[in-house]
Amino acid sequence: MKYLYTDGRYQSIDKNNVSTMVQAFNYGTAAFEGMKAFYSKERGKWFLFRPDEHYRRLKQSTAMLDINFEMSLDEFISVIATLIRKNNDQNDVYIRPIVFRSQKGVGLVKPSAYGVSIFTQPIPHSSANEYRCCLVSQRRPTDGTYGVKLTGNYVLSFFSQREATNKGYDIGILLSTNGYVSEASVMNLFFVDGGKLFTPSLACGPLAGITRKSVIQLATAELGIRVIEGKYRPARLLEADEVFFCGTGSGINYARQIEKRRFNLTNVNSIARKISELLAAVTQGRVNRYSDWLRPL
Structure with missing residues (x-):
């Protein structure tokens, strides 16, 4: 990464000089997205998902x-493409x-203008991760x-990930304030039980993930798998056939272990792997009926 965009200008990353006095830096009052553009060597261009x-x-x-x-x-x-x-x-x-x-100085609710900044980061293709997971206190x-x-909001994700790491695990799984499974530290969560796919409903506090939405659509329309959004206690994860996670940057990854429960990741009929393969085909432009999910840059 050599350049970023800030408030109408493309500039070198070492010249980005947004002040530490701005309200967003002091109080966390910024909104952001995590997006991905997939590169096709054959076509010599990127496709924004x-x-x-x-x-x-x-x-x-x-x-x-x-x-x-x-x-x-x-x-x-246009800005992203440039x-x-x-x-x-x-x-x-x-x-x-x-x-x-972008208001500068102390004061949480002062009227404020806003700024826009965009940066990019290359993500070389890698295989899916297999995570050891635990429930965390957040x-x-x-x-x-x-x-x-x-x-x-992502201070909560930081604390949950730090707790999992300190316990010797890879990923933390958070519950909602009323004790239902919500999501992993920075990923949405699905589990498979009896050939059906389950995911915490938005009423349980997870991010309304774009990849989450895509998984639900693909599983239903392409694989004929029933997807059930609901409220689930942690025991459901420990009893599940498979548990997997998804996110824009991370793609689809698998739970190898949750607490003391270990999962068999060698199942050739794994629903999680079928969904992962299908999503990869879509993002690589190999499924024409989802071509409108990709914007060529």
Whole structure:
């Protein structure tokens, strides 16, 4: 990464000079997205995955901070496309747009303008991870504030990941404030039981993930698998046939262990692996009926 975008300018990363005095830096009042563009060596271009969905969620996130985000979808995509071409990382690319309250100084509720910054980071293709997981003590609120992406919310993810690491595990699994399974530290969660696919409902406080939504759509429409969104106690995970996680940057990854329960990851009929293979085919442009999920840059 050589360049980023901030408030209308493409500039070298070492010249980015957003002040530490801005409200967002001091109080976590910024909205952001995690997006991905998949690179095709054969076609020599990048394909942005579901940008309309990410833009829509970013608008929802900024609205929660009383920011009237005025950049149009077309302008948003144009800025990302220009930035990716300027950096010219011929790999899959992670994109991080941030919209932040830019008022300087102390004071949480002062009226504030906003700034926009976008940076990219290459993500070389890698195999899915197999995680050792544990339940953690942090709890996800269920009032809707965690269904969007606000920077302040991710302190909870930091604490949950740190707790899991300190316990000797790879990933932490959070429950909601009322004791139901919510999500992993930075990924949505699914589990398979009796050939059906289950995932915590948004009422349990997980992020309304774009990849989560894509998995539900693909499993239902392409694999004929019933997907049930609901409220599940932790015991359901320990009794499940499979547990897997998904996110924009991370893709689909598998639970090898949750607490003392170990999972068999050699099953050739694994539903998680079928979904992973299908999602990979879609993001690589090999499933024509989902071509509208990809925007060529």
